[in-house]
Amino acid sequence: MHRDAGKDVLVRRSLLQEPVGGKVRCNVCERRCLLVAGGAGWCRTRENRKGCLVTLTYGAISSLDVNPIEKKPLYHFHPGTKVLTAGSWSCNFDCPWCQNWDISRAGPPFNGNYFSPEDFVRLAKQTGCQGTSISFNEPTLLLEWSLDVFRLARACGLYNTFVTNGYMTPEALNLLIEAGLDAMNVDIKGNTAVVKQFCKGVDVEKVWANCRLGRSRALHVEVTTLVIPGVNDSDESLLGIAERLVRDLGREVPWHVTGYFPSYKFTAPPTPVGTLEHAWQIGTDAGLQFIYVGNIPGHHCDNTHCPACHAMLIERRGFRVKQTTVHQGCCAQCGQQVAGVWDEDGKQCSFTGDRLQ
Ligand code: SF4
Numbered sequence: 001m002h003r004d005a006g007k008d009v010l011v012r013r014s015l016l017q018e019p020v021g022g023k024v025r026c027n028v029c030e031r032r033c034l035l036v037a038g039g040a041g042w043c044r045t046r047e048n049r050k051g052c053l054v055t056l057t058y059g060a061i062s063s064l065d066v067n068p069i070e071k072k073p074l075y076h077f078h079p080g081t082k083v084l085t086a087g088s089w090s091c092n093f094d095c096p097w098c099q100n101w102d103i104s105r106a107g108p109p110f111n112g113n114y115f116s117p118e119d120f121v122r123l124a125k126q127t128g129c130q131g132t133s134i135s136f137n138e139p140t141l142l143l144e145w146s147l148d149v150f151r152l153a154r155a156c157g158l159y160n161t162f163v164t165n166g167y168m169t170p171e172a173l174n175l176l177i178e179a180g181l182d183a184m185n186v187d188i189k190g191n192t193a194v195v196k197q198f199c200k201g202v203d204v205e206k207v208w209a210n211c212r213l214g215r216s217r218a219l220h221v222e223v224t225t226l227v228i229p230g231v232n233d234s235d236e237s238l239l240g241i242a243e244r245l246v247r248d249l250g251r252e253v254p255w256h257v258t259g260y261f262p263s264y265k266f267t268a269p270p271t272p273v274g275t276l277e278h279a280w281q282i283g284t285d286a287g288l289q290f291i292y293v294g295n296i297p298g299h300h301c302d303n304t305h306c307p308a309c310h311a312m313l314i315e316r317r318g319f320r321v322k323q324t325t326v327h328q329g330c331c332a333q334c335g336q337q338v339a340g341v342w343d344e345d346g347k348q349c350s351f352t353g354d355r356l357q
């Protein structure tokens, strides 16, 4: 990382910009901000400079870490492998419970640390990672840098992942897939009213549409819902998400119901384990095959079982895979295909579910 690199290196011409009269529209995320000359977008990472939209955060890396892929969480995608993960600054949502608010609510001037895509991919290889992940804050805001990283990483045999609120435009998601995005974990934060109210005008239908788009383009998709007391923990809310997952994405899409901790503007006590177990039951009753209780290390609902014979397929302890009996993408006991992307003797084996075949 080049500290003191100065801010100019972080400023690049923004993709997906469109002149509208004397203004410029940003089509990177579904806020589709219209920026007046000299103005900034909702996320503050993009500015209209003399009629040209620029990003202020190309390669501006706030956080860098080697993580198990399970930490994203992605449970059905190269389990047991490691990813080099980068985060940047700011967000296009303003959720009052944000668990990473120190970087997501930071505004300009952004830190001048610069990390080139080449250095990032080199470090991923040097640290023995099998993939990359853009995470910690909303990765969509790092679109241009992500595209450059993904192209390089794929050429080196690494996989690429996003942990996202899913509010990129379809244009942006298509660019990411074409550059080499392989998997994403998407937050579904609640129903239409909850997301609109708490995330400041966000239309959750756009998030669902991106999940469907990803699945239709063979992207590996897993979904997370941070279960927050008083926000989205009612039976109606959880059942609504679970049924929608079955209907829109298929029974085989993994759903992570994770526990919240007080953070940023939210002081409600942490999610009770019983609430997460109840969410697990609601998902099961709705027909989902793979539901995981998250942020409760060692919980028995953190393991993967065969949807046909119920044999234990993957046993986890925290973010560590203790053992797996998935062989060539199938249950070793009964032969049932298991949705996901699995490594088998160095070869990759994928199965995205009946609905898409
Ligand atoms: S990325 Fe989204 S929030 Fe940021 S300027 Fe573009 S449209 Fe607005």
Ligand SMILES: [Zn+2]
Binding pocket: 306, 307, 308, 309, 310, 311, 331, 332, 333, 334, 335, 336
């Ligand atoms: Zn089985």
